[in-house]
Amino acid sequence: MLPVCYALLQYLTLYMTKVEEYGLLQKQIEAIISDEADVIANMANISALLFETLSDVNWAGFYRLVDNELVLGPFQGKVACIRIPVGKGVCGTSVAEDKTMRVANVHDFSGHIACDANSNSEIVIPVKVKGKIIAVLDIDSPIYERFDESDQKGLESIINAFENIMIKHGVVN
Numbered sequence: 001m002l003p004v005c006y007a008l009l010q011y012l013t014l015y016m017t018k019v020e021e022y023g024l025l026q027k028q029i030e031a032i033i034s035d036e037a038d039v040i041a042n043m044a045n046i047s048a049l050l051f052e053t054l055s056d057v058n059w060a061g062f063y064r065l066v067d068n069e070l071v072l073g074p075f076q077g078k079v080a081c082i083r084i085p086v087g088k089g090v091c092g093t094s095v096a097e098d099k100t101m102r103v104a105n106v107h108d109f110s111g112h113i114a115c116d117a118n119s120n121s122e123i124v125i126p127v128k129v130k131g132k133i134i135a136v137l138d139i140d141s142p143i144y145e146r147f148d149e150s151d152q153k154g155l156e157s158i159i160n161a162f163e164n165i166m167i168k169h170g171v172v173n
Contacts, residue, residue, distance in 0.1 A: 025050075029049055040073065043074040061074055061137075062136065077116070081113055088113060090106065098126060101123070106140075125137045125156055
């Protein structure tokens, strides 16, 4: 059934606004992960769906916060940096500042960590359980200024749904 849903999603998005696309994508993600308690499995499916659905993206995945360091989690794309210190790069800065980072040109970001030289823009969203950051969603693009406010709101809404599903299943951190 999933391939049929994905094909329908691709067809429908031809006639939708970006906000509508993210709403549909969120519903599909919720349908896939809502009954699964395993955080890593859910991160893997979220990464796969975002990578396959979003245009002009060359990396989508998670870094998990382990002992005050970001450690590579489930992702789609080229080989990635395994560990990122909190406060370093876009991902580490997102954790240190506890906020979404939307970077139009990563080459202008002081301390950017270039895991893939083809990446030119990036968005990173903290993932929290009960107010505590447990991971970040990181999405890269080869296109400068790829991510706008609609992308940010749509992705934050997807992460919020993921956070609520983790809480529903009793995930503590």
